[in-house]
Amino acid sequence: MDGFSRETTQLNTALFIDFDNIYINLKEQDKQAAERFATDPDRWLAWLERQLPINYQGMGFTNRRILIRRCYLNPNSFSEYRPHFIRSAFEVIDCPPLTKQGKTSTDIHIVMDMLEALNHKTYFHEFIILSGDADFTPVLLNLRKHARYNVMLSIGYSSPAYRASCDTLIKQSAFVENALGITYQEEEQNQNDSKDIVKAPAKLLKSIADRLYQAAASPEGIPGNNLPEIYKEFPDFNRGNYWLGFHSLRKLTQEVVAQRDDLSMFEDEDSWRVVRKVFADWLYASNPADGAPESLPAPQDLRAEVAEWIKRVANDSTTALALASLAQGITQRFGAQNITNWLGAGTFKNLLGQLDLGTLQISAPNSLSPGYVYDPARHSLPAHDQAAEIPEVEAVSQDVFQEKYPDLAPLALKIHQLTDTPYLLPEYYGLLLHEIAREVNERGYQMTQTSRTVRDRCIERGAPIARSHVNFILTGFYHAGYHLGKEKPETVQKLGDVLVDNTEVLCRAAQFELGYGEREVVKKWFLSKLEEDKTE
Numbered sequence: 001m002d003g004f005s006r007e008t009t010q011l012n013t014a015l016f017i018d019f020d021n022i023y024i025n026l027k028e029q030d031k032q033a034a035e036r037f038a039t040d041p042d043r044w045l046a047w048l049e050r051q052l053p054i055n056y057q058g059m060g061f062t063n064r065r066i067l068i069r070r071c072y073l074n075p076n077s078f079s080e081y082r083p084h085f086i087r088s089a090f091e092v093i094d095c096p097p098l099t100k101q102g103k104t105s106t107d108i109h110i111v112m113d114m115l116e117a118l119n120h121k122t123y124f125h126e127f128i129i130l131s132g133d134a135d136f137t138p139v140l141l142n143l144r145k146h147a148r149y150n151v152m153l154s155i156g157y158s159s160p161a162y163r164a165s166c167d168t169l170i171k172q173s174a175f176v177e178n179a180l181g182i183t184y185q186e187e188e189q190n191q192n193d194s195k196d197i198v199k200a201p202a203k204l205l206k207s208i209a210d211r212l213y214q215a216a217a218s219p220e221g222i223p224g225n226n227l228p229e230i231y232k233e234f235p236d237f238n239r240g241n242y243w244l245g246f247h248s249l250r251k252l253t254q255e256v257v258a259q260r261d262d263l264s265m266f267e268d269e270d271s272w273r274v275v276r277k278v279f280a281d282w283l284y285a286s287n288p289a290d291g292a293p294e295s296l297p298a299p300q301d302l303r304a305e306v307a308e309w310i311k312r313v314a315n316d317s318t319t320a321l322a323l324a325s326l327a328q329g330i331t332q333r334f335g336a337q338n339i340t341n342w343l344g345a346g347t348f349k350n351l352l353g354q355l356d357l358g359t360l361q362i363s364a365p366n367s368l369s370p371g372y373v374y375d376p377a378r379h380s381l382p383a384h385d386q387a388a389e390i391p392e393v394e395a396v397s398q399d400v401f402q403e404k405y406p407d408l409a410p411l412a413l414k415i416h417q418l419t420d421t422p423y424l425l426p427e428y429y430g431l432l433l434h435e436i437a438r439e440v441n442e443r444g445y446q447m448t449q450t451s452r453t454v455r456d457r458c459i460e461r462g463a464p465i466a467r468s469h470v471n472f473i474l475t476g477f478y479h480a481g482y483h484l485g486k487e488k489p490e491t492v493q494k495l496g497d498v499l500v501d502n503t504e505v506l507c508r509a510a511q512f513e514l515g516y517g518e519r520e521v522v523k524k525w526f527l528s529k530l531e532e533d534k535t536e
Helices: 019-029 031-039 041-050 075-087 106-118 134-145 160-164 172-179 202-215 224-231 235-239 249-257 277-283 299-316 323-334 348-354 393-404 409-419 426-443 447-460 467-479 492-509 516-527
Strands: 010-018 063-073 091-094 126-130 149-153 168-170 263-267 272-276 361-363 372-374
Touching (some): 010 019, 010 041, 019 031, 019 075, 019 467, 031 041, 031 075, 041 063, 041 172, 063 075, 063 106, 106 126, 134 160, 168 172, 172 447, 172 467, 202 224, 202 263, 224 249, 224 272, 249 263, 277 299, 299 323, 299 348, 299 372, 323 348, 323 372, 409 516, 426 467, 447 467, 467 492, 492 516
Parallel strands (some): 010 063, 126 149
Antiparallel strands (some): 263 272
16 A cells, blocks of 8 residues: 555654764864764754654645664774664664775665665655765665655765755754754954944934835845845944944844834844744744644634735735745745645645635736736736746846856856856855855854854845855865865965865766866856955
8 A cells, every 4th residue: 555645644754874974074064063963862863853844745744753763883983972872762783894994884784774664564754864975876766766755964065966866955054053952152243342332322223123124025025135235324334333333234133123023033044134024924934923823723714814814914015925935935834734735726826716815816827927916906016027036046146147257157057057066156256265264264163153154244245145155165175175274374265276176076076077278267256256355
């Protein structure tokens, strides 16, 4: 019998851990995180079981239970950590070295056990593997053939093919901060030099808050990198130093947002933004504006709640609501598992047609428009040439990249598509490398802290740089054998050279060999803006 045809809301999961791979890579980047992973598995196991999202729409799963827990480790090197996993109800499989080079049999053990679990009398819907070893790619593809889901955590670099073979990729930053509980200590910039700086008066902060509320008219809100331009509209801001006495854009924004009860500041894994509170659950299901319902209403009542939510969002929005964004907002607000088959309507469009939306109207999607829900008395439909949804950072920069750097854009886009190298403008790479060197020279290297601080500093400069961009570059340095912080001072030129070399390696792994002329284009892409002054 097909396992998915069984009536169950429990997601049965099998967990397989390549301890050596995760621990060694974590230790190279963050010793505290490595030790917590090795000595407190209960903490991150609970996160995997209770907080890792279940994103399998239409399957009706409401909770995850990890039934198989297996940890594979080299007892010659890591025997001291064995008791911690045994106390957390793991089966610990010893995998000692079999060759002079220290090669163990971990990978083949995991593969055999995963295949065996496929035929277990308990139907396992999901397989979680903690390892960045691309050798597991075939077994993940095999799981997909058997209609099973898989989740992967990789610390450090993992090949695009390996990432593409998994259904859910756990981001390293999310695992370190949320599962391991490694907190980020915000920097206090220039504290010794700014003791006499007076913080901005409340009247000014309230004026800025009113301006932000006005600017945050759409559900998407205001990305952090757009805030400096808004702040510069106020003369007092231009005359002040250290972000009006608050030392950073983030802290200033926190103080500004605190001036109004209807503003919120939220952060996801990549970036942060300011939104109106009424739109908070539009982007962040885990932080709903008015709280998620404790108990779900009956299906007919749930339809009424969805309709009321749509009307409330439309009433508070100054722009028409794109159907795709609206559908995402509904699944986040009410839970994908509760909107199975669009409440019996089959499609989102059919559901909208069956809801009582009052005076709201629906424009059907077509080749020129994504479709909208709108109030004809308040909203104007966007022109066709402006009708696309708000794109991601990569897509935003594509046309700009081609226009500004027609000699670089084609190769840069090809490399991005083959290797996931961030498709950023040369000036953003110049800023990014500058801030990495600055942070490592000032405070040393620690993956969690470094990536967030660099991301925030780039945002302060108005650059649309996400944390995933920073993490990709930092991981690339490690993959290239370059250990940040071991050579001081770090120089932007040295980091740029390592980035070029690693990009060539990534291209080669993707079976794309860079010629001499193409390598020169890559160097121009990464290094041409390094000489510009990035200090304020």
